Amino acid sequence: MTHHAIIVGGGIAGSAAAIALRKAGITAEVYEARHDGGDYSGAALRLPRNGLNALRAIDAHDIVADISYPVANTELSSGTGRHLGTVSFTGNGHNDAPRTMPRARLARVLRSAAADHGAAVTTNKRLITATSRSSSVIATFDDGSTAEGTVLIGADGLNSTTRRLVCPSAPEPRYAGTHLVYGYAPANTTAPPSPDAFHIYWGRKATFGYTTAGGDIYWYANIASPEPLSTEEARDTETWRKRLVTLFRRDRTPAVNIIRAATVILPSNTRTLDTMPTWHTDQVILIGDAAHAVPPATEQGAALALEDAVVLAQQLRSNEEAATALEAFEAMRRERVIRAGASRRSRTTHRRGTPRWIEQRSRDRRIAQAAQSGAMDPPAWLHEHQIFWH
Ligand SMILES: Cc1cc2nc3c(=O)[nH]c(=O)nc-3n(C[C@H](O)[C@H](O)[C@H](O)COP(=O)(O)OP(=O)(O)OC[C@H]3O[C@@H](n4cnc5c(N)ncnc54)[C@H](O)[C@@H]3O)c2cc1C
Secondary structure, three states: OOOEEEEEOOOHHHHHHHHHHHHOOOEEEEEOOOOOOOOOOOOEEEEOHHHHHHHHHOOOHHHHHOOOEEOOEEEEEEOOOOEEEEEEOOOOOOOOOOEEEEHHHHHHHHHHHHHHOOOEEEOOOOEEEEEEOOOOEEEEEOOOOEEEEOEEEEOOOOOOOHHHHHOOOOOOOEEEEEEEEEEEEOOOOOOOOOOOEEEEEEOOOOEEEEEOOOOOEEEEEEEEOOOOOOHHHHHOHHHHHHHHHHHHOOOOOOHHHHHHHOOEEEEEEEEEOOOOOOOEOOOEEEOHHHOOOOOHHHOOHHHHHHHHHHHHHHHHHHOOOHHHHHHHHHHHHHHHHHHHHHHOHHHHOOOOOOOOHHHHHHHHHHHHHHHHHOOOOOOHHHHOOOOOOO
């Protein structure tokens, strides 16, 4: 059977899947719910080497290199400003540093490349439901229109509609215990330049990170809290500015200067997804965050989404039956993705409240020892993963 793919979601996974499918000679239609996303409509991300390798497999590395900048190291410091260690992402003789860019910009260039490769890309269409027939699947959108394919790829992110169609008992995303506030500040803000590193400070009350690699400052703050933010709280950015200044006031870090100067402040809840019992039916498959949202601190979500896109296209190219291709895809991807999610989980959990002075000292010592011993180095099985196109 000749495959024809309906892709739900024109984000990172969906757009990359469209490029990969076109490379495999398979026709594809992409349906994206939003009209378009502004470049500052979301966080920046650092795409590790395995993500860059996946882009290379579908000849999309160069277009992403053009909109991103290398950030080779993570510099770790205490809230007192003491340097605790360096985690190098180029330590094994690799000069292919991870690249940082706004998430929305990555999705946008991939979406436009998908259209250039012959995929039909439609924005402003939100999937509502899908119905499987004997050899096809019909997607229905919020404007009442439909699209038919041999396979439906749910690349609709953490709040996936497709996930509920694949598995009605699927877990909903869970609050992961921290508020994540991120944003941008102008390049002329008084802060030590950090052009090739992400600088992370383990402060008294919260963690603060920033880089100046892109010219402007991209920053984030991670604050442990038992309760998730409500929608109203997340909207109130000026209250957040004051709150963050208070939280970081007693640390000796650039946090307060950067937050005072911030032009964009985006408060959010960190959320994770428990392991799904399955990612597919005979005609519908989930990829990217729709299938397996790993914590942001792993810096792997987008990279795994790109890997998914390439492997799925290869399986559809090799298998005439959609069900066989989808089963093979899940079998190839599941173990790696679960392992990736677990690889940094322990380090992403924060103690709630203010650690006492002695606890802060021992935490800083543990971080310094871990950095020095190489325990925080990016694992080769994850970062050096290659997918070849043949
Ligand atoms: C703060 C933060 C920092 C991160 N940092 C990193 C990092 O450093 N490195 C890294 O690799 N990853 C990082 N990630 C993770 C990464 O951003 C995600 O894993 C990645 O965006 C997943 O891509 P996706 O295409 O699966 O989902 P998304 O990017 O969420 O795309 C889903 C798309 O589907 C669309 N959609 C949703 N519902 C529908 C519907 N019903 N119909 C049609 N379209 C729909 C959405 O509008 C969206 O465009 C980070 C995430 C966060 C939150």
